[in-house]
Amino acid sequence: MASFLLETPRLRLTELAEDDAGFALALLNTEGFLRHIGDRGVRRLDEARRYLREGPLASYAEHGFGLWKVTRKADGVAVGMSGLVRRDSLPRPDLxxxxxxxxxxxxxxxxxxxxxxxxxxxxxxxxxVLAIVSPGNEASVRVLAKLGMREWGLRDFEGETLRVFTREAGPAPE
Known part of the structure; x- marks a missing residue:
C-alpha cells in the first residue's frame, strides 16, 4: 500500500501503483471521463497498467508529482484521482x-x-497552477471557481479549444 501524500478531513491522496489498474480501468471509462477528459484507449487491465506506468508513475519519477489516487478515509474506498499534470503544451503544471x-x-x-x-x-x-476544461463542463468550472482559479483564456489542444484557468501562489482570491 502506498504511503499517503496528502490528507483532508475526508480524503487521502496517495501515489497510484500498477495494482490500481482495476480502479483506473473503471475511472477512465466512465461517461464523464470520456466526454470531458478524453478516451485514453484503455479497455483492459494490461492497458490500464500501461497507462499508469506511462502516465502517473512516470510523472512522479520525472516531476515529483502527478495524478494521485483519492480514497475516502472512512472506508479506504478509491473514489477518484486528483493531482498535477505537466504538459508540453502548457507553461505550468495543471490541476x-x-x-x-x-x-x-x-x-x-x-x-x-x-x-x-x-x-x-x-x-x-x-x-x-493552471487547469484546462472542455467546453460544456460547467461542473468543473464551478470546482475551479471554488478553488480561487480564474479564467485565463482559450487555448487549442490537438484541434480542440479548451478553457484555461489559472491561480498564482498565495491565498485564494475572495
Whole structure:
C-alpha cells in the first residue's frame, strides 16, 4: 500500500501503483471521463497498467508529482484521482481531477483540489497552477471557481479549444 501524500478531513491522496489498474480501468471509462477528459484507449487491465506506468508513475519519477489516487478515509474506498499534470503544451503544471460517478456532487473534487493546490504552492513552491476544461463542463468550472482559479483564456489542444484557468501562489482570491 502506498504511503499517503496528502490528507483532508475526508480524503487521502496517495501515489497510484500498477495494482490500481482495476480502479483506473473503471475511472477512465466512465461517461464523464470520456466526454470531458478524453478516451485514453484503455479497455483492459494490461492497458490500464500501461497507462499508469506511462502516465502517473512516470510523472512522479520525472516531476515529483502527478495524478494521485483519492480514497475516502472512512472506508479506504478509491473514489477518484486528483493531482498535477505537466504538459508540453502548457507553461505550468495543471490541476487535474476525475471521480467515479457515485462520488460526484459531494464536494470531493473541491476538497482534493484544495489539498493539491496547497501542496503545489507550499511544498513544491510552484508560482502558478493552471487547469484546462472542455467546453460544456460547467461542473468543473464551478470546482475551479471554488478553488480561487480564474479564467485565463482559450487555448487549442490537438484541434480542440479548451478553457484555461489559472491561480498564482498565495491565498485564494475572495
Amino acid at each position: 487535474g481531477y476525475a471521480f467515479l460517478p457515485d462520488y460526484t456532487g459531494q464536494g470531493l473534487a473541491s476538497e482534493a483540489g484544495a489539498a493539491v493546490l496547497a501542496h503545489a504552492f507550499g511544498t513544491l513552491r510552484l508560482p502558478q
